[in-house]
Amino acid sequence: NAxxxxxxxxxxxxxxxxxxxxxxxxxxxxxxSWYRQDPGMGLRLIHYSVGAGITDQGEVxxxxxxxxxxxxxxxxxxxxxAPSQTSVYFCASSPSLDxxxxxxxxxxxxxxxxx
Amino acid sequence: LAKITxxxxxxxxxxxxxxxxxxxxxxxxxDYITWYQQFPSQGPRFIIQGYKTKVTNEVASLFIPADRKSxxxxxxxxxxxxxxxxxxxxxxxxxxxxxxxxxxxxxVKP
Numbered sequence: 490n491a492x493x494x495x496x497x498x499x500x501x502x503x504x505x506x507x508x509x510x511x512x513x514x515x516x517x518x519x520x521x522s523w524y525r526q527d528p529g530m531g532l533r534l535i536h537y538s539v540g541a542g543i544t545d546q547g548e549v550x551x552x553x554x555x556x557x558x559x560x561x562x563x564x565x566x567x568x569x570x571a572p573s574q575t576s577v578y579f580c581a582s583s584p585s586l587d588x589x590x591x592x593x594x595x596x597x598x599x600x601x602x603x604x
Numbered sequence: 605l606a607k608i609t610x611x612x613x614x615x616x617x618x619x620x621x622x623x624x625x626x627x628x629x630x631x632x633x634x635d636y637i638t639w640y641q642q643f644p645s646q647g648p649r650f651i652i653q654g655y656k657t658k659v660t661n662e663v664a665s666l667f668i669p670a671d672r673k674s675x676x677x678x679x680x681x682x683x684x685x686x687x688x689x690x691x692x693x694x695x696x697x698x699x700x701x702x703x704x705x706x707x708x709x710x711x712v713k714p
Contacts, residue, residue: 493647524704529612529706530706531608531691531704531705531706531707532648532691532704533704534702548703579647579648581647592638592650592653593648593650594650595640595647595648595649596647597645597646597647598645598646598647
């Protein structure tokens with residue numbers, strides 16, 4: 490199993506440009522999520538999905554869209570990038586929501602710089 | 605929602621035991637406490653998880669007092685390879701009520 494994969498590893502955008510961060514997992518996990526990681530602030534949840542066709546907002550959803558058409562993929566879209574979205578983005582997955590104590594498996598991250 | 609507080613950084617030497625405490629005063633009844641380890645340019649990796657009392661696995665122990673308002677990650681006999689950032693996560697059911705602490709940067713010196 491490759492686990493959780495993310496592409497690209499690094500991206501530079503200009504303000505106002507759009508792009509999609511890709512995330513895929515091959516573990517048949519129901520739950521997937523996106524976090525951003527900023528210095529001194531830990532990881533903050535952007536959006537999450539409990540299964541194909543179901544998404545919901547996390548702590549910091551503004552400026553980001555998601556969709557979940559398949560179990561494997563959970564792309565994150567920036568429609569109009571802003572410098573405040575400069576961050577490292579992590580995708581994560583876990584088996585299900587049935588148990589409160591499920592652990593999450595994280596991808597390697599995408600480093601995004603918005604100029 | 606639980607407010608999570610961790611020390612920003614800690615230093616230790618090889619072979620010592622390291623204890624990192626996380627404060628979560630507003631922890632809810634259903635919340636679990638999970639610790640992750642993160643190396644530079646990598647995603648966080650699960651270390652240990654618990655609900656109350658003590659949990660031990662092959663790499664760490666987690667101590668949670670009866671009031672559950674704090675937790676302590678204990679790393680026995682650290683080595684240089686344990687140098688990383690350690691995150692405390694409090695929450696349940698993988699929903700948007702989960703919160704990470706800001707992380708503790710542990711530096712292990714020879």
